[in-house]
Amino acid sequence: MTVLSSLLSESSQPRDWYGWLTNQAGHAYLVGFPAIYAVLSFTGATGLSAVAIVAAVYFLLWEVIIQRGKDRADQIMDTFHVASGAAVFIALYDPIGWGIKPFALQAVVLAVGVIKRARA
Template sequence: MIRRLLSALSGLLTADNFPRDWYGETTSQTGHAAAVGMPAALVLHGAGLPPALVPPAVALIYLGFWERLIQRGADLRDSLTDTAHVAAGATIITAALCWGYWPTVGTLAVWAAMLAAGIWRRL
């Protein structure tokens, strides 16, 4: 069981830009937003960081530490795309907590367009 867990976790270190796989791209980027960006924003917001600084801080921390130091993927475009989706997730939750309905809806619309562009590129 430990071996299976370690094997699954080692897959996190393998960068993948999902060429010709729109479903993989969509699930990956949704995961970046929901499983990384939103919780990180909640942590930074709870730590007292001003709301306007939360999404950029989440994006910079993710890009600097995960994408560049730990994962070290060779495809910079993939790293920036992943970071944009992490930032979108952070912005969605920050908008919902601090800025109200329309900023949240607007952020969701921008994120939906980002997901659509990723799908379009892989069709």
């Protein structure tokens, strides 16, 4: 499988907790961080509106138009993790008082996903 075909194939890794964890962490930090940096740098958006822009653009551009996946739950989960990475970035670098809330929420969702897959 080539890198491109791997990127274009959707998978919710139903029985692979480690694959799912690294996949979602990649969505958060390898996609969400650069995306929010771009939105903050090139638009007037800040805070939650910047995170919403990242989520909407990622979902529509990648999940719907490019990847054309059929698994809506996987698309929503991937988009959540991109948005959570963007929110963590803002919490770290933009002093709006979010504290560790975005990271804590992401950690809980990751833990639930890992437990669900470890039991499968």
